[in-house]
Amino acid sequence: MDTALNIVVVEDHDALREVTVEALCNMNHNAVGVDCAEALVDEIGAFPIDLLVVDLNLPGEDGISLARRLRSVQPDVGIIMMTARSQISEKLSGYENGADLYLTKPISVEELGAAVGALARRIKRREQDRPGFVLNRSGLFLQGSQGGVGLSAHEAAMLSALARAPGRRLESWQLIELSGKADADLSKSTLEVQIVRLRKKLMQAGAVDQPIKAVRGQGYQLCIEVTVA
Template identity: 45%
Template sequence: MRVVVVEDHQDLREVFIDRLLSEGFDVVGASCAEELDEHLAATATHLIVLDVNLPGESGFNIAQRLRAGHPGINIIMVSARTEEQDRIRGYESGADFYLTKPVSPTELLAAVKAVRRRIHAQTEADASLALSPSGLKLTNGDKDAYLSKSDTALLKGLALAPDLRLPYWRLFEITERIADDNSKSQLELQVHRLRKKLEEIGVPDSFIRSIRGEGYQLTLPIHIEN
């Protein structure tokens, strides 16, 4: 698993890198947004350990930008900011984990391993998710979830969309809703219930990702059977 540690304090960055390298991770370091972008352009990356207080572009802004351009990347945000509003801002910016400094190398390693487990679970689901010809059954390995027509339309629409992503207005159309605030609430409830249903067959909750203010995106493809 490829990891980039973005931390402007060299000593701390090297401590984190050494700890992760000792556990067999493929790790490189960056001190700012520009160096991070160079790594992302050169090699596929699975996880970014991201300091908030960086020179130039802040970690919050970087996370927002990454969520738009690299939605599959996982982010562990590290910050000396411990207030609740800072943690909330971190998660809303796109962090999967928000760790407050001082962070020990052992704590960081535990978070990185948690991300690795999630990636492995998603990879396993990726290999086995299939929508039946009728569209009313989603299969994950040897487990089935039976779907409503509206759930089928939602999943099939996302599965066929570019980047597995659709805006709210398009989701309203395919689920036969009027574009208003009430329909948005109904759609959010539908997605919540669908996530719970799919969890019963081993599909991770992160399978349907909410894009704040925009719509939804699948984090794994679905094979649509003929």
């Protein structure tokens, strides 16, 4: 079983973040680093996350709050907290707020590798057992075989409507109505751009070929099964 993961390291100490990312890449994982919780937003849409490695003492939103928030919208994500906080009450708080593992600094590369490897086996096993694509409407998140992808509110609404439509097909005017646009000609060109973006996100999550195809003179059809949760 391929246990390579897409990993984001959230650590504000530049040198430690770079060393951690390099170590994870050397373990054949796909890893990137950001220096704060706010910067993670840019990665969620473009980089499907399997595992978050997060420091607790971050500028702005702290690691506990970030883990709790991400866990609420992506229940299957792996979360490793790395911190100098070693009190039992702090460890319990970490686990209560979404941590799979709570590691106390300093952490060796070997220990981190073993922790990530153990979680990787669990995460990949869960991916094999769950449905192909699941749309979390409230969390604006699509989970697929290649990981999770963040969606805009309008993208989630379009995907939900297509998934629930007879034959998973809707006419252009029906999709345009979801955006509330009044100018039909302008809206059709805008709709094409929106469909292209949504199609790319479906492919990031694991769809192949054309997950949404245009139906000439009518509208669009969703060509994969998506469960709306």
